[in-house]
Amino acid sequence: MDWGKGIVLTLVAFATIMISMVVICVKQDDIHLVTQDYYEQEIKYQEQIDRMINASDLSSDALVYNEFQKLLTLNLNIGSKGTLHLFRPSDARLDQKIEFDITDLQANAVDVTSLKAGYWRVKLTWTEGGKDYYVEKKINI
Known part of the structure; x- marks a missing residue:
């Protein structure tokens, strides 16, 4: 084989690999944004900062x-209302939102044994006494 054929074969192989990589990337359908309305949430982020400051003062x-025990315990007062967001960064289809209203201090735990094992972010947003609060915790199940 001479140099000309070797160069042509190398270029053909390179082009084939590049085309196949483009086809694989285009067909990939499990790409998820962290949130669908990220622009609106970015504008409202100052409110989020205020909630985080309120929670840090507790x-x-x-x-x-x-x-x-695989339990998330909410140490909140009676009358607190809010949302517990179980966020899976690697797969948005596994995310869960749980609305709560604390009426009994003994019934404020969430069992997470049914969740898929791995890394989760738990986002707790609640209102208590007219003030808004936000806490985020990273857990491994």
């Missing part, structure tokens, strides 16, 4: 994860 942790 004397105790509002959200506690017990990895042995």
